[in-house]
Amino acid sequence: xxxxxxxxxxxxxxxxxxxxxxxxxxxxxxxxxxxxxxxxxxxxxxxxxxxxxxxxxxxxxxxxxxxxxxxxxxxxxxxxxxxxxxxxxxxxxxxxxxxxxxxxxxxxxxxxxxxxxxxxxxxxxxxxxxxxxxxxxxxxxxxxxxxxxxxxxxxxxxxxxxxxxxxxxxxxxxxxxxxxxxxxxxxxxxxxxxxxxxxxxxxxxxxxxxxxxxxxxxxxxxxxxxxxxxxxxxxxxxxxxxxxxxxxxxxxxxxxxxxxxxxxxxxxxxxxxxx
Amino acid sequence: xxxxxxxxxxxxxxxxxxxxxxxxxxxxxxxxxxxxxxxxxxxxxxxxxxxxxxxxxxxxxxxxxxxxxxxxxxxxxxxxxxxxxxxxxxxxxxxxxxxxxxxxxxxxxxxxxxxxxxxxxxxxxxxxxxxxxxxxxxxxxxxxxxxxxxxxxxxxxxxxxxxxxxxxxxxxxxxxxxxxxxxxxxxxxxxxxxxxxxxxxxxxxxxxxxxxxxxxxxxxxxxxxxxxxxxxxxxxxxxxxxxxxxxxxxxxxxxxxxxxxxxxxxxxxxxxx
Numbered sequence: 146x147x148x149x150x151x152x153x154x155x156x157x158x159x160x161x162x163x164x165x166x167x168x169x170x171x172x173x174x175x176x177x178x179x180x181x182x183x184x185x186x187x188x189x190x191x192x193x194x195x196x197x198x199x200x201x202x203x204x205x206x207x208x209x210x211x212x213x214x215x216x217x218x219x220x221x222x223x224x225x226x227x228x229x230x231x232x233x234x235x236x237x238x239x240x241x242x243x244x245x246x247x248x249x250x251x252x253x254x255x256x257x258x259x260x261x262x263x264x265x266x267x268x269x270x271x272x273x274x275x276x277x278x279x280x281x282x283x284x285x286x287x288x289x290x291x292x293x294x295x296x297x298x299x300x301x302x303x304x305x306x307x308x309x310x311x312x313x314x315x316x317x318x319x320x321x322x323x324x325x326x327x328x329x330x331x332x333x334x335x336x337x338x339x340x341x342x343x344x345x346x347x348x349x350x351x352x353x354x355x356x357x358x359x360x361x362x363x364x365x366x367x368x369x370x371x372x373x374x375x376x377x378x379x380x381x382x383x384x385x386x387x388x389x390x391x392x393x394x395x396x397x398x399x400x401x402x403x404x405x406x407x408x409x410x411x412x413x414x415x416x417x418x419x420x
Numbered sequence: 421x422x423x424x425x426x427x428x429x430x431x432x433x434x435x436x437x438x439x440x441x442x443x444x445x446x447x448x449x450x451x452x453x454x455x456x457x458x459x460x461x462x463x464x465x466x467x468x469x470x471x472x473x474x475x476x477x478x479x480x481x482x483x484x485x486x487x488x489x490x491x492x493x494x495x496x497x498x499x500x501x502x503x504x505x506x507x508x509x510x511x512x513x514x515x516x517x518x519x520x521x522x523x524x525x526x527x528x529x530x531x532x533x534x535x536x537x538x539x540x541x542x543x544x545x546x547x548x549x550x551x552x553x554x555x556x557x558x559x560x561x562x563x564x565x566x567x568x569x570x571x572x573x574x575x576x577x578x579x580x581x582x583x584x585x586x587x588x589x590x591x592x593x594x595x596x597x598x599x600x601x602x603x604x605x606x607x608x609x610x611x612x613x614x615x616x617x618x619x620x621x622x623x624x625x626x627x628x629x630x631x632x633x634x635x636x637x638x639x640x641x642x643x644x645x646x647x648x649x650x651x652x653x654x655x656x657x658x659x660x661x662x663x664x665x666x667x668x669x670x671x672x673x674x675x676x677x678x679x680x681x682x683x684x685x686x687x688x689x690x691x692x693x
Contacts, residue, residue, distance in 0.1 A: 227519065230514070235446045
C-alpha cells in the first residue's frame with residue numbers, strides 16, 4: 146500500500162520550473178529521505194504533498210487523497226514539521242503542545258510528547274526563550290502530537306548539536322516502529338543513511354536516483370578499492386576474488402582495507418551529473 | 421494506525437473557542453500591544469475630557485459624556501479592526517497561520533478564535549473607558565434597561581463588522597511591522613470625517629457627513645451617543661434623531677460586506693503558492 150503517490154509533478158513560477166516531472170512512491174510505514182542541494186525542489190515538493198502549495202500539473206495522492214483538495218479529516222492524519230517558525234513566542238512549551246494537540250481527534254499526551262522530544266526540562270519555559278535546536282524539537286513535538294499516520298519533516302535537524310541529533314534519530318526510529326510513515330528532507334547524508342529505508346536524490350526538480358542507502362546510484366555494485374601493505378591499491382568489481390588471489394600469491398595483507406564509495410561520494414557524483 | 425480515523429473530529433466550534441482562549445493568553449502576555457490598543461483610547465479620553473470642559477447649553481449634557489461615547493466608538497474600532505488586521509498579518513508572518521493550515525483547524529475556527537479575542541478585548545476596553553468617564557468626569561451611567569439593550573446590539577454589530585473588515589483588510593497589509601500604520605490611516609481619517617472628535621457633527625460640511633454616512637464609524641459613534649446622552653441631544657445629530665433602525669441597517673450591511681470580503685480575500689500565506 147502506498148502512502149504517497151506522485152506522477153509527473155510540475156510546479157512552475159513564471160518561466161522557472163521548480164519541480165519538473167517528479168515521480169515518487171512511498172510505502173506505508175517506510176522512512177523515506179529526499180536528498181538534494183538547495184533550490185533542487187525538495188521543499189516545494191514536500192509543501193505540495195502537505196497541501197501547503199498548489200501544483201501546476203501532475204497527479205498527487207497522500208493517504209489516498211489529493212492534498213490540493215484535502216479537508217480537516219485528512220489534515221488530522223498528517224503531521225508537518227515546518228522548516229522555520231517563530232510562532233507562539235509568548236506561550237510556554239506545554240501550552241502550545243496542549244493547544245495544538247487539542248485540535249486532533251486522538252492526540253498523544255502532552256507530557257509524553259514533550260518527553261519524546263527531550264524538552265521536559267523546558268515544559269514551563271516560554272517558547273521565545275528556547276535555543277534554535279530546542280525550538281526545532283518543539284516543532285517536531287507539534288508535528289507528532291496528533292498521532293499522525295504520516296509525518297513530513299523538512300530539514301528537521303538543522304541547528305541540532307550531535308547529541309540532539311542522535312536523540313532525534315531515536316525518536317524517528319520509534320515513530321517508524323509504531324508504523325508511522327516518514328518523509329524527510331535533509332542535507333546530512335549520515336542522517337539519511339542512518340534513518341532511511343529508501344531515499345531519492347532530487348536535482349533540478351526531478352528524481353535523478355532512487356534506492357536504499359546501500360544501493361543508491363549503483364553504490365552496491367560500484368567498484369571497490371582494495372589497498373594493502375606497501376602502498377598497493379587496486380580497483381575491483383569483485384574484491385573478494387581479488388583478496389583470494391592475493392592470499393594465494395602470499396602477499397603481505399597487513400593493513401588490508403576494502404572501501405566502497407560512501408553515500409556522500411555517490412551523492413556528489415549524482416548531483417554533479419545532473420548539473 | 422487506523423485508530424485515528426475512528427475517533428470523531430474535534431468540532432470547529434470547540435477549536436474556535438480554544439483558539440479564542442489561546443489568543444487572549446498570548447495577547448495578555450504581549451505587554452506592548454496590550455498597552456497600546458487597550459489604554460491608548462483611555463488616554464485620549466483623559467486628554468479630551470481635560471481640554472473640553474464646556475457644556476452644550478443643554479441640561480444633563482456634559483462634554484465628558486460626549487467624549488466618553490465617542491471614545492467608546494474609537495475604542496471598539498481600535499481593538500476590533502486594528503487588532504484583527506495587525507494580528508492576522510503577524511500570524512501570517514510568524515508562521516502561526518502556516519502551522520494551523522497543517523492541522524485540522526479550519527479557517528472558520530481560526531476566525532472564531534480571533535472574534536472571541538476581539539470581543540473580549542473590546543468589552544474590556546469599554547469597561548476601562550466607562551470607568552474613566554464615571555470616576556474622572558462624573559459621567560452618569562444610564563439607568564433605563566432599554567439603553568443597555570441598545571448598547572448590547574450595537575456592541576455586537578460593531579465588533580462583528582469591524583472585526584470582519586479587519587480580517588479583509590489584513591489581505592492588503594504586506595507585513596506586520598507596517599500593519600498598524602497602514603490600518604490606522606483609514607481609521608483616523610474616518611474618525612475625523614465621522615465627527616468622532618468633533619461635536620456636534622453638524623459643524624462638518626454636508627458632503628463630509630454624506631460621505632461618512634457610507635461607513636460604519638459615523639453610525640457607531642451616533643449609536644453610542646444614543647446610549648449615554650439624553651434624548652434632547654438628538655438636536656446635535658445630523659438627522660435630528662438617533663436613527664437606531666438606520667444604524668442597525670448600515671452596520672448589518674457592513675457585516676455582510678466584511679464576511680464576503682474576508683471569504684474572498686483571506687490568504688493563509690503571504691507568498692505566492
